[in-house]
Structures are given as structure tokens and as C-alpha cells.
Amino acid sequence: MLIYLFEYLDRMGFPGAGVFQYISFRSASAVISSLIISMLFGKNLISMLRRKQIGESIRDLGLEGQMQKKGTPTMGGIIIIASILIPVLLFGDLDNTYVRLMILTTVWLGLVGFTDDYIKVFKKNKQGLTGKFKILGQVILGIVVGLTLYLNDDVIVREKVLLENGEPRMEIKQDANQDETSSTYVTRDVKSTKTTIPFVKNNEFDYAYLIGFMGEKAQKWGWIVLVIAVIIIITAVSNGANMTDGLDGLATGSSAIIGVTLGVLAYVSGNILFADYLNIMYIPYTGELVIFMSAFIGAMIGFLWYNSYPAQVFMGDTGSLAIGGIIAVYAIIIRKELLIPILCGIFLMESLSVLMQVSWFKYTKKRSGEGRRIFLMAPLHHHYQKKGYPEPKIVTRFWIIGIMLAVITIVTLKIR
Numbered sequence: 001m002l003i004y005l006f007e008y009l010d011r012m013g014f015p016g017a018g019v020f021q022y023i024s025f026r027s028a029s030a031v032i033s034s035l036i037i038s039m040l041f042g043k044n045l046i047s048m049l050r051r052k053q054i055g056e057s058i059r060d061l062g063l064e065g066q067m068q069k070k071g072t073p074t075m076g077g078i079i080i081i082a083s084i085l086i087p088v089l090l091f092g093d094l095d096n097t098y099v100r101l102m103i104l105t106t107v108w109l110g111l112v113g114f115t116d117d118y119i120k121v122f123k124k125n126k127q128g129l130t131g132k133f134k135i136l137g138q139v140i141l142g143i144v145v146g147l148t149l150y151l152n153d154d155v156i157v158r159e160k161v162l163l164e165n166g167e168p169r170m171e172i173k174q175d176a177n178q179d180e181t182s183s184t185y186v187t188r189d190v191k192s193t194k195t196t197i198p199f200v201k202n203n204e205f206d207y208a209y210l211i212g213f214m215g216e217k218a219q220k221w222g223w224i225v226l227v228i229a230v231i232i233i234i235t236a237v238s239n240g241a242n243m244t245d246g247l248d249g250l251a252t253g254s255s256a257i258i259g260v261t262l263g264v265l266a267y268v269s270g271n272i273l274f275a276d277y278l279n280i281m282y283i284p285y286t287g288e289l290v291i292f293m294s295a296f297i298g299a300m301i302g303f304l305w306y307n308s309y310p311a312q313v314f315m316g317d318t319g320s321l322a323i324g325g326i327i328a329v330y331a332i333i334i335r336k337e338l339l340i341p342i343l344c345g346i347f348l349m350e351s352l353s354v355l356m357q358v359s360w361f362k363y364t365k366k367r368s369g370e371g372r373r374i375f376l377m378a379p380l381h382h383h384y385q386k387k388g389y390p391e392p393k394i395v396t397r398f399w400i401i402g403i404m405l406a407v408i409t410i411v412t413l414k415i416r
Contacts, residue, residue, distance in 0.1 A: 002090050023267075023287050030087040030291050031298040038083035038302025042076070046306060046313045049073035054121050063377075063385045072311060075117045076303065077319025081110045083299035084326075088292050096288045097154045098333050101145060102326065109238060109325035112137035113317035128317070138238055138325070142231030145329055149230070150223040156189040157335075158272075158282045189284070193222040195335045196281060198342065198412040204281065205338070233337050234328045240347030241324030243354060243379045248311035249304055250381060250395045254346045254402045255323050256300035261343055261406040262330050263293035268413070269334045278413050281335050289330065296326060309392045343409040346402050353380035 006020035019025050050073055084106055092099045116129035149155050160169070193207040207229060208222025245251035268274040270287030303319075306312045315323075327344065331337045341348055357378035365371035376386035384394045 001094065003093055023290050026091040026291050027294040030091045031294040033087040033090065034083045034295040034298025035302045037086055038079055038299050039305060041082055042079045042302065042306050042313070045076070045079055046073050049075065049313070063382065069311070069314075072314055074121065074314040074316040075114070075318050076307065076313035077110065077113060077117075077315040077317070077322060079306075079313070080299045080303050080315060080319045081106055081322060083302055084292070084295045087295040087298070091295075092291045093288050096285055097148065097152050098286055098289050099292060101148060101329060101333065102289065102292045104144070105141060105325045105329045106322055108141050109137065110318055110322040113319065113321035116317040116321075134239075134321070135235060138235040139231050141325065141329075142234045143227060145234070145332065146223075146227030146230035149333070150191070150193070150226060154285065155191070156284060157192040157194065158187050158189050158284055159192070160187055193226045194281070195338055198339050198409075199416055201416045203416055229337075230332055233332060233340065234325055236351070237328035237331075237340060237344060237347060238321050238324035240344060240351045241327070242317060242320040243350045244347050244381075245315060245320040246379060247381050247385075247391050247395050248309040249307050250398055251320055251323065252300050252304045252307045252315070253395065253399045255327065256297055256304065257399065257402040257406050258327055258343055259293055259297045259300060261409050262327065262334070262336075263290055263297065264410060265336050265339075265413075266290050266293060266330070266334050269336070280413060283334060286334050289333065293330065309395065339409050339412065342405055342412070345405040346398055350379040350381065353383065354378045 003020055003026070006017045009017035010020070053071075054073055054075060085103065088099065088103065094100065112129070112134060116134065119125050120128040194204045195207070197203045197205045206222065207225040208218045210225050211218045211221060214221065241251055241255065244254060266286050266289045268278060269280060269283050270285065270289070272282050275282035300323075303313075303315065307315065324347070328337070328340070331340055331343075353375055356374050360374050361371040375383040377383050381394055381398065385391065
């Protein structure tokens with residue numbers, strides 16, 4: 001909201017008011033504000049949760065140090081959501097469609113997660129919100145996001161106009177005052193169902209290709225495939241983040257690393273010079289998302305202050321579902337969702353470990369009458385706990401893997 005005030009002050013000639021035009025300044029302001037809010041608000045909220053005895057109920061799984069966490073305040077995701085939304089509302093451009101989508105994602109999945117935590121804590125129902133209702137919430141969000149990205153007039157991709165031989169069309173301009181000429185690419189703004197494929201030279205993939213058997217109608221109905229893909233991605237990443245939230249600081253630190261990487265990708269995708277240099281899709285107006293991601297990173301780091309081992313507060317589903325949804329929608333908006341298996345490799349490993357464990361157990365029980373397990377326990381971080389690794393060591397090593405995956409993700413911009 002402050003951007004509108006400072007635009008007015010700038011028109012009035014107020015000294016220094018023009019600094020609010022710069023994404024870098026507003027991003028720095030967002031991350032600092034988010035850190036301050038999470039640190040101050042977090043301390044007060046934790047004290048309140050303790051007074052009201054809103055703590056985590058722990059089921060004994062035989063893990064070292066597990067029962068010591070009993071009674072630790074939960075629903076700390078409220079800290080994360082507040083630390084994201086307040087700076088974004090202050091420093092972001094609320095007329096930007098992408099920013100609005102990110103705010104919607106944060107609030108919507110935050111509410112779904114809050115409902116789950118509320119049932120667990122206040123209704124004393126350990127099952128919480130049933131899985132089908134969680135999935136329903138994620139599907140509804142996926143439909144809204146997918147349709148907005150296809151139907152909204154502000155959601156466009158600026159691409160180069162190609163000649164018949166596949167070369168980009170150039171435009172020659174003559175300087176009126178000097179005897180000089182310059183050449184620029186001819187571009188056009190289009191509605192597109194294309195996205196980015198990593199490690200491929202001509203790295204664009206159109207979702208309409210998946211229904212190519214429909215011939216000329218494929219482009220017309222490609223949006224349906226896009227919406228389905230958005231639903232699947234949001235559901236998978238949101239649940240992956242939820243499964244990763246099992247050790248102190250694991251989901252928080254991993255998400256901060258992912259957030260930094262997505263912020264870099266959004267900046268280059270929304271900057272015409274960097275996009276042209278890197279030969280990636282230029283998506284106008286996505287630069288504004290850097291402010292949102294700055295607030296997200298600040299919220300993660302600020303929450304980690306209280307969530308690092310030994311945790312003073314847990315984020316609960318209020319935080320984990322929202323975090324996963326934010327990461328998924330953000331990647332979809334900047335057309336980098338196919339990088340998620342690399343960038344969110346920690347979430348993927350955790351989810352696959354559960355899927356493999358359950359599937360193999362059911363299969364072997366059906367075949368031999370006795371269910372067998374691949375891991376000592378799933379998700380994967382509990383497997384290493386069972387093997388005797390200290391919790392801080394597991395978390396730190398997962399963070400290191402997350403950093404390596406983040407570097408690989410950024411490298412894909414040039415290695416094709």
C-alpha cells in the first residue's frame with residue numbers, strides 16, 4: 001500500500017520518494033520487515049500458546065528425543081503467514097495479478113492448515129482434517145490459479161517473432177539526429193500454455209502438446225491440461241512440504257533455500273535484459289514477485305530462530321501446507337514448475353519414501369501375508385533417526401543437499 005503513497009509524493013516532488021519505484025529497495029524493506037515481525041510477533045505468540053496450553057500431542061514412535069517435544073506450542077504457521085502478508089501488503093503492488101494470486105494462495109492454504117490444527121488441538125482429534133478435505137482445498141486453489149493464469153489479460157509471455165527459417169525477426173531503426181542504425185528483436189505479447197524444460201536447448205514445452213492427437217483443437221483446449229497440471233503440482237508440493245515438517249527446522253530451512261532460488265529465477269524472468277541474455281521466457285510483471293519472495297525468505301529465517309533445534313514452536317499444518325502451496329504457485333507463475341523435482345528434491349524424497357514404504361508393505365502383505373518395509377520408518381528423516389543419527393545432524397545434512405539442488409537449479413539457466 002505504501003507504493004501508492006510514495007508514487008503520490010514523488011509526483012509532488014517530495015525528495016527521495018522515487019526510491020519506492022525500485023524493486024530492490026522494496027525487496028530489502030520486505031525482508032527486513034518480515035524478520036522483525038516474525039521475531040517480535042513470534043515471541044509473543046509462543047508465550048500466548050504456552051499460556052493456553054496449545055501444544056503438540058506426540059505419538060510415541062520410539063524415536064530418540066521424541067517425547068521431549070510433547071507440549072511444544074504448535075500452530076506457529078500463523079507467525080509465518082503474518083510475516084509474509086504484512087510486508088507484502090505494505091511494499092508490494094497490489095494491482096499486480098501475480099501478487100494477488102500469491103496472497104490468495106497463502107491465505108487459502110493457511111486456512112486449510114489452520115482448520116486441521118484446530119481440530120487436532122482444540123477438538124482433541126489426532127486425525128485432524130480428513131485427507132479428502134485437504135485435497136479438495138488444494139484442488140480448488142489449483143483450479144482458481146490455473147484459470148487465472150489462462151484467462152487473465154495481464155498474464156502474458158513476451159516472445160520473439162520468428163521468420164519461416166526459425167530465426168528471430170529483427171527491426172532496423174534509424175536515429176533521426178545521428179547517422180546511426182540499431183537493430184532490435186520484434187516481439188509480441190501472447191497468451192501461452194508454455195513452460196520451461198530444464199537441460200534442453202530449445203527449452204519450452206507447451207502443455208497443448210499432450211493432447212496433440214486432437215490436431216488443430218489442441219491449442220484451443222490446452223488450457224485444460226494446464227489446469228490439471230497446476231492442480232497436481234500444488235497438491236504434490238503442498239503435501240511434500242507437510243511430510244518434510246517432522247524435524248526441528250527441517251522444513252523451515254529447506255523452504256528458505258528454495259525461496260532464495262525462486263527469487264533469483266523470478267528476477268531474471270521478469271527482467272527483459274537478463275531474460276534475453278539467458279535466452280529464457282520473459283514474463284512481464286513477474287519482477288514484482290521478488291518482493292513477495294523476500295518477505296517469504298524473511299519469514300522462514302525469522303521462524304527458524306524459534307523452530308531450530310530444540311524447537312520452541314512447531315509450524316503445524318497451518319505453516320507447512322501454506323509453504324508448499326506458495327512454492328508451487330510461485331514456480332508455476334514464473335513457468336519453472338518442471339524444475340520443482342530438482343529444486344524441491346527434499347520434499348520429493350520425503351514423499352517418495354512414504355509412497356514406496358506404503359506400497360511395498362501392502363504388496364508384500366498381499367503376496368506373503370506379512371508386510372515388509374523398505375525403510376526403518378517413513379518419511380525418510382525418521383529412517384535416519386531410527387539408525388541413530390542425531391536430529392541436528394540429519395537436518396543440517398538435508399539442508400546441504402537442498403543447497404546443492406538449488407545450485408543445480410540455477411545452473412540449468414545456462415546448461416542446455
